[in-house]
Amino acid sequence: MNPGGKDVEHDGHTGYLEETDMNKKQKVQVWAVLMFFLCLVGTGMPACAEDAEKAESVVRFDLTLDSYVPKKDHYNFFFTYKTVHAWWDAVAMGLEDAQKQFLARGIVVTYEYLAPEVASAEDQKNRLLSAAGNDYDVIGVDVADESVISPVLDQLADAGIRVMTFSSSDAAPGCKRIAYVGNTHNYTDGANLAKALCEKLGGKGKIAVLVGTRGAPCHEDRARGVQDIIAQYPDMEIVSVEYDQDSINLAYDLTLKILEDHPDLSGLVCCNMSNPVGAARAVKETGRNIVIVGMDHDREALRDLRDGVIYCLGIQDCYSIGFDTLQVAVKIADDVLPGTLYPEKTEKTTTIIFQQDAVKMLELLYGEF
Amino acid sequence: MKRSNLFPVLIGAVIVVIIVTAATLWMSAGARKATDVAVEKVSEFYMEELAGRRSQVVTRFFETKADQMQRALTLMTPDDLSSQKALRSFIGRVEALYGLELFAVVDEDNIVYTEYATYMGGSRYAFLSEELSQIRTITTIAAYGGGKEICLSIPIRDRIFNGKSLKTCFIEINMDDIVSMLAFNTQGSGTHFSLYYENGENLTGLDFGPINAKRNLLTFMSQHLTADEAETLSGNFKDGIASKALFSFSDSRQLLYYSPIPETGWMITVLIPENLIYDQIGGIREETMTRSIVQILITCAALLVFFGVLAMRAKRGSMALLEQERKIAVRDSLTSVGNKYAYTQKEKTVDDEINSGNIRPFALVVCDLNGLKQVNDTQGHAMGDAYICEAGRMICDQYKHSPVYRIGGDEFVVFLEGTDYDKRNELLEGLNSQIVENAKTGGVVIAAGMAEYESDDEHLFAVFSRADKRMYERKRQLKNPG
Numbered sequence: 001m002n003p004g005g006k007d008v009e010h011d012g013h014t015g016y017l018e019e020t021d022m023n024k025k026q027k028v029q030v031w032a033v034l035m036f037f038l039c040l041v042g043t044g045m046p047a048c049a050e051d052a053e054k055a056e057s058v059v060r061f062d063l064t065l066d067s068y069v070p071k072k073d074h075y076n077f078f079f080t081y082k083t084v085h086a087w088w089d090a091v092a093m094g095l096e097d098a099q100k101q102f103l104a105r106g107i108v109v110t111y112e113y114l115a116p117e118v119a120s121a122e123d124q125k126n127r128l129l130s131a132a133g134n135d136y137d138v139i140g141v142d143v144a145d146e147s148v149i150s151p152v153l154d155q156l157a158d159a160g161i162r163v164m165t166f167s168s169s170d171a172a173p174g175c176k177r178i179a180y181v182g183n184t185h186n187y188t189d190g191a192n193l194a195k196a197l198c199e200k201l202g203g204k205g206k207i208a209v210l211v212g213t214r215g216a217p218c219h220e221d222r223a224r225g226v227q228d229i230i231a232q233y234p235d236m237e238i239v240s241v242e243y244d245q246d247s248i249n250l251a252y253d254l255t256l257k258i259l260e261d262h263p264d265l266s267g268l269v270c271c272n273m274s275n276p277v278g279a280a281r282a283v284k285e286t287g288r289n290i291v292i293v294g295m296d297h298d299r300e301a302l303r304d305l306r307d308g309v310i311y312c313l314g315i316q317d318c319y320s321i322g323f324d325t326l327q328v329a330v331k332i333a334d335d336v337l338p339g340t341l342y343p344e345k346t347e348k349t350t351t352i353i354f355q356q357d358a359v360k361m362l363e364l365l366y367g368e369f
Numbered sequence: 370m371k372r373s374n375l376f377p378v379l380i381g382a383v384i385v386v387i388i389v390t391a392a393t394l395w396m397s398a399g400a401r402k403a404t405d406v407a408v409e410k411v412s413e414f415y416m417e418e419l420a421g422r423r424s425q426v427v428t429r430f431f432e433t434k435a436d437q438m439q440r441a442l443t444l445m446t447p448d449d450l451s452s453q454k455a456l457r458s459f460i461g462r463v464e465a466l467y468g469l470e471l472f473a474v475v476d477e478d479n480i481v482y483t484e485y486a487t488y489m490g491g492s493r494y495a496f497l498s499e500e501l502s503q504i505r506t507i508t509t510i511a512a513y514g515g516g517k518e519i520c521l522s523i524p525i526r527d528r529i530f531n532g533k534s535l536k537t538c539f540i541e542i543n544m545d546d547i548v549s550m551l552a553f554n555t556q557g558s559g560t561h562f563s564l565y566y567e568n569g570e571n572l573t574g575l576d577f578g579p580i581n582a583k584r585n586l587l588t589f590m591s592q593h594l595t596a597d598e599a600e601t602l603s604g605n606f607k608d609g610i611a612s613k614a615l616f617s618f619s620d621s622r623q624l625l626y627y628s629p630i631p632e633t634g635w636m637i638t639v640l641i642p643e644n645l646i647y648d649q650i651g652g653i654r655e656e657t658m659t660r661s662i663v664q665i666l667i668t669c670a671a672l673l674v675f676f677g678v679l680a681m682r683a684k685r686g687s688m689a690l691l692e693q694e695r696k697i698a699v700r701d702s703l704t705s706v707g708n709k710y711a712y713t714q715k716e717k718t719v720d721d722e723i724n725s726g727n728i729r730p731f732a733l734v735v736c737d738l739n740g741l742k743q744v745n746d747t748q749g750h751a752m753g754d755a756y757i758c759e760a761g762r763m764i765c766d767q768y769k770h771s772p773v774y775r776i777g778g779d780e781f782v783v784f785l786e787g788t789d790y791d792k793r794n795e796l797l798e799g800l801n802s803q804i805v806e807n808a809k810t811g812g813v814v815i816a817a818g819m820a821e822y823e824s825d826d827e828h829l830f831a832v833f834s835r836a837d838k839r840m841y842e843r844k845r846q847l848k849n850p851g
Contacts, residue, residue, distance in 0.1 A: 061514050089493040090513040099485055110457065113488040114480065319514065367515035368570070369583035
C-alpha cells in the first residue's frame with residue numbers, strides 16, 4: 001500500500017526476502033519474480049512483457065509451506081473480504097492448498113471465508129464483530145473501507161483478539177492489526193496502468209476512470225495513482241470517474257453512459273476486476289475505438305486482451321496471497337509477531353501484461369488453449 | 370474347312386470371354402463398393418460401440434456417486450446439523466465412508482460447508498446460481514489455476530442448518546479418475562479416445578491421437594473440414610448430437626466419432642485412421658477379389674479350350690464334308706468313274722505340265738459304246754444305264770491302275786501313265802479281245818482308240834483328237850467286221 005499516494009516513482013514491489021525463513025526454493029521463486037519486475041521497471045513494460053514465458057512467473061501455483069513448525073495441531077480462522085467475486089475465489093485456492101499442506105503435516109486448519117454479495121463496509125463491520133464472539137485463533141479481513149473498518153480492528157485488537165488484514169486492502173496506517181498479506185502497491189498499480197495508457201495515446205486525449213467500491217483502499221489508491229499520472233500530461237484530461245461497486249453489469253452501464261456523454265473519449269482506466277469486463281462489453285457493442293487498461297485476471301477480460309479489445313491488464317498473484325495468508329495466520333495464532341519469521345507486510349506482485357501474454361495467461365489460469 | 374469358317378467361332382469365343390470378364394469385373398466393382406459400404410457401417414458400429422460402452426461407464430459412475438450421496442444424506446441426523454463443528458464432522462465421515470476427495474453442503478445463500486472450510490460458492494460454482502436438477506447436476510468448472518473441477522450435485526430437502534435451508538450437496542471428482550476408468554490407454558491399437566467439453570476444450574489433459582491436448586478440438590477440426598462441416602460439428606457438440614467426421618491430417622484420413630455423455634455436456638470422442646478397419650476387412654476383400662480373378666482366368670481358359678476343341682472338330686468335319694463334296698463333284702454318279710468335270714481338271718493339269726516341260730509319257734484311250742441307242746430304244750433307259758455301267762466296269766477292270774472318265778453319254782476316256790502306259794498296247798489288245806468276244810455273245814461292245822503323247826503336242830486335246838480318230842476307225846471296223 002502507498003498511503004500517501006504521492007510517491008509515483010516508488011515501485012512498491014519490494015519483497016521481504018531477508019526477513020523470512022522461507023525455504024530456498026521459495027526464495028528463488030520470489031527472486032525470479034523480483035528480477036522480472038526490475039526488468040519491467042527498467043526497460044519499459046511493453047518490451048519486457050513481450051516475453052510470454054515470463055507469464056508463468058506472474059502467478060505461482062507451486063508454493064510450499066516454509067519450515068515453520070506450528071505450536072498447535074488445530075487452528076480455526078475467520079476471514080472476510082469485500083464481496084463475493086471470482087478474484088477472491090482465486091485467493092481461496094491458495095488458502096485451500098496451504099490448508100491441505102498443513103493437513104499433510106498433521107496440522108488441522110479450519111476456517112471460514114465469507115463475504116457479502118454486495119460490498120458493504122457496514123456488513124463487514126458486523127461480520128467482524130460477530131466473529132469476535134467466537135473463539136477464532138485469528139480474524140482476517142480484506143478491508144472494505146479503511147475509515148470504517150480500521151477502528152473495528154483496533155477495537156478487536158484491544159480485546160485481545162488477533163487480527164490481520166489480507167488480500168488487496170490493508171487497514172489505515174497506525175491500525176493495530178498484526179500483519180498484512182497482499183497487494184501493498186495499489187497506488188503504483190494504478191499509476192502504471194495510467195502510464196501505459198498515456199504512452200499508447202501519445203500523451204493526449206480524454207479518458208474516463210472506472211473504480212470499484214467507493215472507499216475500498218485498493219480501488220481508491222489505484223484511482224489516485226491514475227489521477228496523479230494523468231495530471232502530469234497537459235494534453236490529457238479525465239472527463240469522468242465512476243464506481244461500479246464491483247459489478248460487471250454496472251460497469252457496462254456506466255461505460256455506455258460515458259461513451260454517450262463523451263464522443264471524443266480516447267481511453268478508459270479500470271481499477272478493479274469487474275471494470276474492464278463491463279467496459280470491454282460496452283466498447284465492443286458500440287464499436288468505438290477506445291484504449292482500455294484495467295486490473296486483474298477475469299477470464300472474459302483476458303480473452304478481450306487476447307482479442308485486442310483491452311490494451312493491458314494488471315495481474316495480481318491471488319493464489320500466493322491466499323497461500324501466504326494462511327501461513328502468516330498460523331504464526332499469528334502462535335503469537336509470533338512480525339519480524340524474522342514473516343514481515344509486517346507480505347508484499348505481493350502485480351504484473352502488467354499485454355496482448356502477446358494473454359494466451360499464455362489464459363492457459364495458465366484457466367487451462368484455456 | 371476354310372480358315373474363314375473358323376473366324377466366327379473365334380469371334381464368338383472372344384465375345385463370350387469379354388462378356389464373362391466384363392460381367393465378373395462389374396460384379397467385382399459392385400462387391401468392392403458393397404464392401405466399402407460395409408466397412409463404413411462396421412467402422413461406425415465399431416466406434417459407436419466403443420463410445421457407447423464408455424459413455425455408459427461414465428453415466429453409471431455418476432449414478433453410483435449420486436446414490437452414495439443420497440445414502441449419505443439419509444445418514445444425516447439433527448445432531449449433525451447442530452453446529453458447524455458437528456456438520457464438519459459429518460462431512461468428514463461421509464468423505465471417509467465413500468472415499469471422496471470433497472463432499473460439500475450448500476445452504477440457500479450459497480455458503481459452502483466442507484470438512485475444513487466454509488466459504489462463499491456463488492461466484493466459484495456457477496451451477497449454484499442456476500436452477501438445479503431435482504435428480505442430479507453434473508457441472509464442469511474451469512477453475513482458477515487451469516484445472517477442471519467436475520462437480521456432481523444432488524438436491525437436499527427439508528434440512529435446516531444455522532437457520533437456513535440446505536439446498537444441495539456436491540462432490541468434486543478428479544478427472545484423472547474418470548480417464549483411468551475409461552481405459553483410454555489403447556496405445557498401439559490405432560484407436561484413440563478422449564473427452565471434450567461442448568465448447569471443444571479437452572477435459573483429459575491427454576493428447577487425442579495426433580491432436581495435442583492443448584488444442585481446442587472444434588478449432589482444430591475447423592482447419593481440416595469445410596466451413597459447412599465445421600459448422601455442423603460445432604452445432605452437434607453444442608446440441609449433444611452423436612455423429613462422425615472424416616478429415617485428412619498428416620497425409621492420412623482420420624475418422625472422428627463423437628457421442629454425448631448424458632447430463633455432462635461432454636462428448637466422448639473416438640478417433641481411428643480410416644484405413645484401420647479397411648486394412649483388416651480389406652484383407653478379406655482382397656482375398657475374395659483374388660479368388661474371383663483366378664476364377665475368371667480359369668473360366669476364360671476353359672472357354673478357350675472348349676471353343677478350340679469345338680473349332681477343331683468343326684474344322685475336321687468340314688474337311689471331310691468338303692472332300693466328300695469334292696469327290697461327288699468329280700465322280701460320275703452312274704458309273705462312279707471320273708466325270709466330265711474331273712476330266713477337264715485333269716486336262717488343265719496336264720496342259721500345265723506340258724507347258725512347263727515337266728510332262729511324263731502318257732497315253733489316252735478314248736472309248737465309245739456301240740448299240741446304246743438301240744438298248745435305250747428297245748429295252749428302256751434303265752437297261753441303257755446298266756449297259757453303260759457294265760461298259761465302265763469292263764474298262765476299269767482292264768485299266769486297273771489308270772483313271773477312267775465318262776466324258777459323254779456313251780464316251781469314256783482312260784488316262785494311261787506309269788505301268789499302264791508301259792503295257793498300253795497289251796491292255797488295249799486285251800480290251801479289244803473282250804469286245805470281240807462280247808460282240809459274239811451280245812455283250813457290251815466298246816470301240817476304243819489309243820494315242821500317245823508326242824513331244825510336239827502342245828495340249829492334251831491333241832492326244833485326245835488322235836485317240837478319238839482311232840476310236841472311230843475301230844468303231845467302223847466293229848460295224849464292218851472282216
